[in-house]
Amino acid sequence: MKEETKNTVINIQDLHKGFGENKVLNGFNLQLLEGENLVLMGKSGSGKSVMIKCLVGLMEPDSGKVEVLGREISTMKRQELDELRADIGFLFQGSALYDSMTVRENLEFPLRRHTHKFDLENTDELVLEALNNVGLPHTINMMPAELSGGMQRRVALARALILKPKIIFYDEPTTGLDPITAKEIILLMLDIQKKYKTSSLIITHDVDCARVISNRMILLLDGINYAEGSFEELSASKDPKVMAFFK
Amino acid sequence: MDGNYSFRKNLSAFFIEIGELTGFAGRFFQELFSRPFEFREFLRQSYNMGNKSMLLVGVTGFILGLVFTLQSRPTLMEFGAVSWMPSMISISIVREIGPVVIALILAGRIGSGIGAELGSMKVTEQIDAMEVSGTNPFKFLVVTRILATTLMIPILVILGDFIALLGSALVENLKGNVSFTLYFNQVFNTLEFSDLFPATIKTFFFGFAIGLVGCFKGYNSKKGTAGVGKASNSAVVFTSMLLFIIDFIAVFITDIFYP
Numbered sequence: 001m002k003e004e005t006k007n008t009v010i011n012i013q014d015l016h017k018g019f020g021e022n023k024v025l026n027g028f029n030l031q032l033l034e035g036e037n038l039v040l041m042g043k044s045g046s047g048k049s050v051m052i053k054c055l056v057g058l059m060e061p062d063s064g065k066v067e068v069l070g071r072e073i074s075t076m077k078r079q080e081l082d083e084l085r086a087d088i089g090f091l092f093q094g095s096a097l098y099d100s101m102t103v104r105e106n107l108e109f110p111l112r113r114h115t116h117k118f119d120l121e122n123t124d125e126l127v128l129e130a131l132n133n134v135g136l137p138h139t140i141n142m143m144p145a146e147l148s149g150g151m152q153r154r155v156a157l158a159r160a161l162i163l164k165p166k167i168i169f170y171d172e173p174t175t176g177l178d179p180i181t182a183k184e185i186i187l188l189m190l191d192i193q194k195k196y197k198t199s200s201l202i203i204t205h206d207v208d209c210a211r212v213i214s215n216r217m218i219l220l221l222d223g224i225n226y227a228e229g230s231f232e233e234l235s236a237s238k239d240p241k242v243m244a245f246f247k
Numbered sequence: 248m249d250g251n252y253s254f255r256k257n258l259s260a261f262f263i264e265i266g267e268l269t270g271f272a273g274r275f276f277q278e279l280f281s282r283p284f285e286f287r288e289f290l291r292q293s294y295n296m297g298n299k300s301m302l303l304v305g306v307t308g309f310i311l312g313l314v315f316t317l318q319s320r321p322t323l324m325e326f327g328a329v330s331w332m333p334s335m336i337s338i339s340i341v342r343e344i345g346p347v348v349i350a351l352i353l354a355g356r357i358g359s360g361i362g363a364e365l366g367s368m369k370v371t372e373q374i375d376a377m378e379v380s381g382t383n384p385f386k387f388l389v390v391t392r393i394l395a396t397t398l399m400i401p402i403l404v405i406l407g408d409f410i411a412l413l414g415s416a417l418v419e420n421l422k423g424n425v426s427f428t429l430y431f432n433q434v435f436n437t438l439e440f441s442d443l444f445p446a447t448i449k450t451f452f453f454g455f456a457i458g459l460v461g462c463f464k465g466y467n468s469k470k471g472t473a474g475v476g477k478a479s480n481s482a483v484v485f486t487s488m489l490l491f492i493i494d495f496i497a498v499f500i501t502d503i504f505y506p
């Protein structure tokens with residue numbers, strides 16, 4: 001198979017994670033290959049966000065292997081983890097812009113924090129470049145509360161990209177947006193993918209988004225990777241549980 | 248029966264909460280001494296707290312002094328002791344009423360603000376976003392805020408005390424023909440180190456408690472906007488109770504050292 005020549009940037013094996021009685025992930029597996037757009041679909045509350053948080057060390061798995069860029073997350077010290085995180089962009093479910101800071105300060109935040117990756121001389125340039133990428137250079141001095149939901153999502157995207165990450169995680173990038181704005185965000189994601197050659201893991205339950213953006217898909221059901229394949233393969237499946245996702 | 252059960256449940260929830268709060272305080276001290284210190288954020292927080300509460304403290308303090316003096320006048324007159332007014336007022340304001348009233352007001356202003364702010368940051372994943380941006384959110388958000396309240400509440404209490412005495416002096420000036428100079432001369436003759444020192448130490452603990460509980464409630468806030476409201480509200484309730492407990496302990500200890 002031709003995929004085997006590509007590097008694996010993320011490797012999750014037999015991941016278990018629960019909260020007390022609530023067993024959310026029960027032996028979940030996932031591999032993300034370099035340069036690929038992998039879409040993860042799952043119902044609300046099925047543990048998609050939990051999975052992605054285990055990937056960046058925001059949550060600790062109960063058991064299982066979680067490797068990012070060839071390194072096991074659970075054995076890393078705080079500083080090593082911070083260095084790794086500079087190579088990862090994260091678009092949060094509700095944008096998660098810092099609402100006490102301006103757009104500029106929001107974008108500067110990761111730059112000032114990951115000082116080992118950038119010097120602070122040219123933050124202005126980088127901030128403007130990132131805002132141009134999402135078509136919002138004029139919002140630089142505005143507060144997040146002054147922006148519409150779609151604009152907030154774009155600024156959040158700019159913030160996720162500002163460190164030129166090797167991998168980007170999108171947690172429901174189109175949820176809560178109207179269909180037109182959602183489409184704009186999807187096109188923006190494709191642009192960015194082409195421009196920076198990132199590997200992306202996209203969490204969504206938006207079928208349109210999955211169709212346009214995915215090279216490959218995984219369905220999360222009952223805490224495991226229930227089905228895998230291309231959009232065409234999965235949407236043609238005769239399994240009623242799989243078919244339910246494409247209604 | 249039912250009431251008894253719910254009382255016991257509340258009581259055990261209270262002690263569990265105290266345990267968690269102690270753990271949170273432990274983490275504060277642990278992270279306080281690890282580098283780097285977020286100095287800019289600490290200054291920003293201190294400035295904001297002072298700026299946002301100054302007017303409130305001023306108005307409350309002024310009215311407190313005014314009302315307290317007006318209410319005490321008839322009784323002191325009866326005993327022919329109205330000339331003791333500055334001494335009596337300054338002792339009670341500086342030792343007890345000023346710190347407790349101002350701290351309670353600030354628990355409502357600053358403590359609930361911290362609870363709501365951190366709560367909404369938690370719920371909207373801003374705290375997670377900070378963490379993946381190479382920042383320790385506990386140091387950046389919690390340590391700086393607790394230090395800021397620990398520093399600012401004593402300053403605001405001193406300001407409030409002073410304005411309360413101004414209010415009191417105004418009443419004496421209008422009603423008793425006591426000049427401001429005479430009033431404050433008597434205040435400074437009365438107040439001793441043993442009045443000022445324990446009272447000021449106490450307010451550092453008040454400030455610490457306000458910041459600690461506000462951060463604790465916000466940082467551990469539950470999902471949803473209801474969680475944020477609850478964080479902010481219970482921060483005030485819990486802090487207020489804690490302030491009285493601290494005050495009780497402080498008075499007790501002061502009594503041992505300055506009987």
Ligand SMILES: Nc1ncnc2c1ncn2[C@@H]1O[C@H](COP(=O)(O)OP(=O)(O)O)[C@@H](O)[C@H]1O
Nearest residue numbers: 019022024042043044045046047048049050051
């Ligand atoms: N911090 C937490 N504490 C307890 N339970 C949690 C926590 N985070 C998520 N959960 C639970 O894990 C399950 C999956 O949540 P999540 O991953 O957010 O779902 P989604 O697939 O919609 O992103 C839900 O049942 C949720 O209640």
Ligand SMILES: [Mg+2]
Nearest residue numbers: 048049093171
């Ligand atoms: Mg989610």
